[in-house]
Amino acid sequence: MTETIAGVAIPDTVVVKAATDLVLDADTELLFHHSRRVYLWGMLKSRRRGLSPDPELTYVGAMFHDLGLTPKYRTQQQRFEVDGAGMKDRPETTFGTMNDDVLAHFDPHFNREDFVTIIARSGWPE
Numbered sequence: 001m002t003e004t005i006a007g008v009a010i011p012d013t014v015v016v017k018a019a020t021d022l023v024l025d026a027d028t029e030l031l032f033h034h035s036r037r038v039y040l041w042g043m044l045k046s047r048r049r050g051l052s053p054d055p056e057l058t059y060v061g062a063m064f065h066d067l068g069l070t071p072k073y074r075t076q077q078q079r080f081e082v083d084g085a086g087m088k089d090r091p092e093t094t095f096g097t098m099n100d101d102v103l104a105h106f107d108p109h110f111n112r113e114d115f116v117t118i119i120a121r122s123g124w125p126e
Contacts, residue, residue, distance in 0.1 A: 005040055008039075008040050008043045008044060008047075009055065010036075011055045011056045011059050015056055015060060016056055019059065019060045020032070022063070026067060026070045026073060027072075031066060031070065032063075034066065035062050035063045036062070036063075038062040038065060039058060039059045039062035042058055042062060043055065043058060069086065074086050074089065087102075087103060091103050096115075100112060100113075
């Protein structure tokens with residue numbers, strides 16, 4: 001039987017079950033419930049805007065969006081957009097994003113890269 005929360009059906013597919021199991025295996029239920037709320041919020045906002053996203057794809061995207069916060073999936077080499085919200089562990093990957101501004105505001109030890117200086121120091125001819 002399909003579960004419905006706030007009028008939004010939770011897809012009942014093999015892929016959804018696998019995504020749920022993966023998230024529950026990767027971290028605490030806190031991440032699972034957060035990710036599930038992201039799915040529900042996205043579906044409610046989409047409905048309000050007259051959009052009809054694929055529920056299975058939306059659910060899986062919501063489930064996986066913060067996996068980079070977990071010890072099992074965290075890396076220090078990939079950018080926020082690829083790996084999730086691990087800014088603390090790899091602040092240099094925030095260059096060119098709004099996350100760069102957030103770090104500069106809140107972390108007094110953050111050394112912001114300067115695009116002009118990077119270009120000026122490059123070996124490229126003018």
